[in-house]
Amino acid sequence: AQRVTQPEKLLSVFKGAPVELKCNYSYSGSPELFWYVQYSRQRLQLLLRHISRESIKGFTADLNKGETSFHLKKPFAQEEDSAMYYCALYTGRRALTFGSGTRLQVQP
């Protein structure tokens, strides 16, 4: 069955430090992966999708099919990056499967 694993519930870093939010997936087919973000008191919103190979707010994520991973990275964290981050997998079932989320805290 399809599954998304985010092993860290909380990641705390200092401003300017690199950030890597881990995401591993389990799916036998060709996956489509996304990162969604929820800032404090805001609704959940799309951050980026692997198919676009884009960089949003300095974040990038590369799909590694060999390691079944889609880790989210940013070279220099900012305080405004503090939020809840969810990795999501689309498997052709019409709906996304989300991970349990990682809270990123960027300290000044």
Added chain:
Amino acid sequence: DVKVTQSSRYLVKRTGEKVFLECVQDMDHENMFWYRQDPGLGLRLIYFSYDVKMKEKGDIPEGYSVSREKKERFSLILESASTNQTSMYLCASRWTASTDTQYFGPGTRLTVL
């Protein structure tokens, strides 16, 4: 501007009550979804609908039902609320393509006493 609205931000109900959560989108999206969001568990899919009057069970449909009589509106129904249904409920909508963005509502925090 894209908009998904939910009928209530906060709701308090008693065990055994019938509860209706409403979601409306103004983007003419075919697909609509109901998730519950719990700390440590992330978002779990309850039900989704890919067209008017069409619905499909998600991962945790027990204790819930849905209704989609009009394209823009997707209702989640708790037939007999229980305390373990206390949660944040999120509605979302999307066009049909898998890579399309899912747009989320602000959420309804439901407390069942």
